Amino acid sequence: MSDDRATTRRQLLRAGVNGGAAVGIAALSPIDDVLAAGDDPVTITYAYAREEPDDPSSLRPRTKTVPGDWYRAVTGAFRVHDRLVDADVPGLLGSAVVPGSYDAPMASIAVDVLPDAESLLTDGLSELLRSVDFVTSTVEELELSGDGGTDGDADGSIEYADQLPLPGVPGGVPCGYAESLGTLSPSLFDADGRRYFVTSNHLFRGDGDDSGRAEDASGEPLLLFVDEESEQQIGRVDEQFPTQDFVLARPTDEFRPTNGVVAPGPSTVVGQFTRIGLADLKAREKPLRKFGARTGYTEGQIHGVDGVTCYAGDRCRRGQLRWGSEATFDDGDSGSVNFRPDPERPDEWVLVGGLNNARTWWPGQNFTWGTAAYQMTAVNGVRF
Amino acid sequence: MAGDDGVPRSIARFLAANRRRFVVDALAIAVWVVLLLGVVTRLGWPRWVYYPVAFAGAVAYTVAVGSWRRPGENG
Numbered sequence: 001m002s003d004d005r006a007t008t009r010r011q012l013l014r015a016g017v018n019g020g021a022a023v024g025i026a027a028l029s030p031i032d033d034v035l036a037a038g039d040d041p042v043t044i045t046y047a048y049a050r051e052e053p054d055d056p057s058s059l060r061p062r063t064k065t066v067p068g069d070w071y072r073a074v075t076g077a078f079r080v081h082d083r084l085v086d087a088d089v090p091g092l093l094g095s096a097v098v099p100g101s102y103d104a105p106m107a108s109i110a111v112d113v114l115p116d117a118e119s120l121l122t123d124g125l126s127e128l129l130r131s132v133d134f135v136t137s138t139v140e141e142l143e144l145s146g147d148g149g150t151d152g153d154a155d156g157s158i159e160y161a162d163q164l165p166l167p168g169v170p171g172g173v174p175c176g177y178a179e180s181l182g183t184l185s186p187s188l189f190d191a192d193g194r195r196y197f198v199t200s201n202h203l204f205r206g207d208g209d210d211s212g213r214a215e216d217a218s219g220e221p222l223l224l225f226v227d228e229e230s231e232q233q234i235g236r237v238d239e240q241f242p243t244q245d246f247v248l249a250r251p252t253d254e255f256r257p258t259n260g261v262v263a264p265g266p267s268t269v270v271g272q273f274t275r276i277g278l279a280d281l282k283a284r285e286k287p288l289r290k291f292g293a294r295t296g297y298t299e300g301q302i303h304g305v306d307g308v309t310c311y312a313g314d315r316c317r318r319g320q321l322r323w324g325s326e327a328t329f330d331d332g333d334s335g336s337v338n339f340r341p342d343p344e345r346p347d348e349w350v351l352v353g354g355l356n357n358a359r360t361w362w363p364g365q366n367f368t369w370g371t372a373a374y375q376m377t378a379v380n381g382v383r384f
Numbered sequence: 385m386a387g388d389d390g391v392p393r394s395i396a397r398f399l400a401a402n403r404r405r406f407v408v409d410a411l412a413i414a415v416w417v418v419l420l421l422g423v424v425t426r427l428g429w430p431r432w433v434y435y436p437v438a439f440a441g442a443v444a445y446t447v448a449v450g451s452w453r454r455p456g457e458n459g
Contacts, residue, residue: 006454011446015446017409018442022442023439030421
């Protein structure tokens with residue numbers, strides 16, 4: 001009896017000593033540093049916007065704070081993704097960084113591969129694969145055609161603008177070249193502050209040209225489709241950027257490019273989101289909007305940022321934003337932009353995410369993509 | 385029966401008899417706390433969870449392995 005009690009006492013003593021040791025070691029361990037590092041907010045530049053909507057010299061960075069652990073996860077995923085893209089894996093059709101939310105900050109990378117390339121990816125890049133979550137989709141039945149089909153057939157309805165503020169022509173109105181229908185982007189400013197009409201480059205691809213190579217369209221007219229009966233030449237193609245899939249057209253006649261979009265709600269374009277700004281929208285599940293000549297006004301969530309697309313076969317495009325769904329976009333919407341109300345003046349101003357150039361046309365995936373505005377600024381020196 | 389030896393001597397004998405248990409306990413608890421640190425930071429649990437769970441785990445471990453022994457006791 002007294003032996004039992006002594007044993008129990010020793011057991012309690014041992015438990016107490018061990019528990020104390022556990023708490024002692026825990027107190028010495030670097031959890032404070034680890035957790036505190038995660039709590040540290042980081043300041044990001046989420047957009048560049050003009051304080052005076054029409055004055056390019058009033059461009060200012062827009063900043064906000066985000067959780068440190070979220071920021072580290074997404075920037076780490078951007079770095080790994082860059083290395084993945086540089087590795088130039090055969091069979092890799094597309095990829096994008098998928099930022100986490102503030103609550104679950106872990107970012108991942110979405111990878112689309114041809115059926116026979118999956119093992120290549122997992123074997124060859126095992127080192128990369130260890131450092132971040134990869135979500136692999138196998139793309140079957142992918143016919144390598146143009147950018148989401150051709151925009152040539154003009155069957156189906158066209159969303160004409162109700163009332164154009166002529167001579168200014170805003171983004172979102174139907175435009176085109178010969179038989180091609182596209183959507184006009186809001187104006188782009190070049191480094192000197194000149195404005196251009198903008199739309200997709202692939203509208204100017206010659207009929208029957210399956211190589212995907214854009215023909216030289218310099219000097220070709222850009223048409224504005226005013227209504228069923230009338231069209232107007234508004235500009236002539238000045239520069240073509242096939243990889244980013246847009247053209248700059250110099251205004252001719254009396255028409256002028258304007259930094260506006262035809263859409264319900266705020267419509268004055270004052271700037272554009274940065275890469276981290278788009279990731280931040282994804283983290284907070286803030287939808288983007290667009291207005292296209294074919295499908296009109298739609299909204300959708302961001303699915304992936306800073307993506308690469310090689311679906312169209314001819315070339316891989318970097319800096320692509322994945323968002324929305326197949327319903328967000330159809331032939332004729334090429335050249336429209338995605339945008340969101342500016343948080344500083346949400347009733348009047350919008351910030352642009354990027355162009356909409358194509359959408360998925362194979363089973364299993366469902367999104368629209370296009371070159372992000374930050375990529376156009378970095379590579380082509382123009383900004384919304 | 386150990387009454388003649390004096391307190392310091394009996395403590396020394398007690399420590400000697402349980403030498404291996406002290407070492408194993410220290411190792412086991414260190415491993416447990418490090419594992420827990422990994423889980424808590426990975427899953428993003430709040431910090432206040434960390435210390436009570438560390439303590440509770442050490443106590444549970446002790447209950448599982450039994451008590452210290454008196455010198456001369458088996459086990």
